[in-house]
Amino acid sequence: MPRPLSLSARQIRVRRQMFARGLRDAWPVALTFLAMYTAIGAAGHAAGLSTAQGVFMTVAVFAAPAQIAAIDMIASGATVTVIATVAIINARFFLMAASLTPRLGMVRFTPLVGGLSMLTASTFAVTYSRINSGPVFFPFAYYLGVCICSLSAAALGTVIGHTGVSEMPPAIELLLAMLLPVYFVTFLARAWPRFRFVIAGGCGALLTPAIEAAAPGFGLIGAAGLIGSTFVLADRPSGGADAGSGKQAS
Known part of the structure; x- marks a missing residue:
């Protein structure tokens, strides 16, 4: 070994x-x-x-x-x-x-x-x-x-x-009521000026308390999964755009 x-x-x-x-x-x-x-x-x-x-x-x-x-x-x-x-x-x-x-x-x-x-x-x-x-x-x-x-x-x-x-x-x-805002302000400050991360952090600040209230312990990761999935779907090109680009390429 x-x-x-x-x-x-x-x-x-x-x-x-x-x-x-x-x-x-x-x-x-x-x-x-x-x-x-x-x-x-x-x-x-x-x-x-x-x-x-x-x-x-x-x-x-x-x-x-x-x-x-x-x-x-x-x-x-x-x-x-x-x-x-x-x-x-x-x-x-x-x-x-x-x-x-x-x-x-x-x-x-x-x-x-x-x-x-x-x-x-x-x-x-x-x-x-x-x-x-x-x-x-x-x-x-x-x-x-x-x-x-x-x-x-x-x-x-x-x-x-x-x-x-x-x-x-x-x-x-x-x-204790200010814990989540403190977290998100800290992480948003690190992400600036990358606007996508700032937008994601702002959405997380709104979603995390709601998810945490519905499913205790899963607020942060639930919000992250939902926001991340939304960004992935938004970045995925539509079928029409793919078809149009393929027609132009041919």
């Missing part, structure tokens, strides 16, 4: 720089997760979970919709169906993983599986946006920076929610 090629000092430096860039780019997600998981931690505390159990759930599941559903079931005593419910809600990540993995470069199986365990709609969106904006050296290092920053904020928020929040303060409720 061939040994992996060792990296030069310059390559190691570039990989560290890409990891650091991932940490920096993830700060809007980290701030959002800090507020979101403070609320989840408070809900877990109210449901009877210990701080250690709450943090373990955040690290192991790392998906707010699935954790909220699990906490509701634990509070109601329906613990048997928790695992099945979490698995069904998180099934959407298979599509994201299948789309992102080929863009992460040559990565060994074990680190790849460990990295994908931190995949969320937010870490996917930040990483995918960066990779599509231009060449990215060591994309997996960048992705890990995004994930570690986001997961650390989520774990810290969980601890704060368990230990310091007895009930949801109005300020946090207001901040």
Whole structure:
């Protein structure tokens, strides 16, 4: 079995720089997760979970919709169906993983599986946006920076929610209501001045809350699929145009 090629000092430096860039780019997600998981931690505390159990759930599941559903079931005593419910809600990540993995470069199986365990709609969106904006050296290092920053904020928020929040303060409720707008403003700012991406982001800001209300946990990916399909169909030439171009060519 061939040994992996060792990296030069310059390559190691570039990989560290890409990891650091991932940490920096993830700060809007980290701030959002800090507020979101403070609320989840408070809900877990109210449901009877210990701080250690709450943090373990955040690290192991790392998906707010699935954790909220699990906490509701634990509070109601329906613990048997928790695992099945979490698995069904998180099934959407298979599509994201299948789309992102080929863009992460040559990565060994074990680190790849460990990295994908931190995949969320937010870490996917930040990483995918960066990779599509231009060449990215060591994309997996960048992705890990995004994930570690986001997961650390989520774990810290969980601890704060368990230990310091007895009930949801109005300020946090207001901040939670602003989460999706914060996401979309951040991504639209990165996409400017590419108008197609800006239009897609604006449509996503309108569609995501509606889809999220109808199918919790699927708002972001549902809006992305609908908008992406619309753009693909709009770009497809009509049959008449194909026929006309074929007649002219002949």
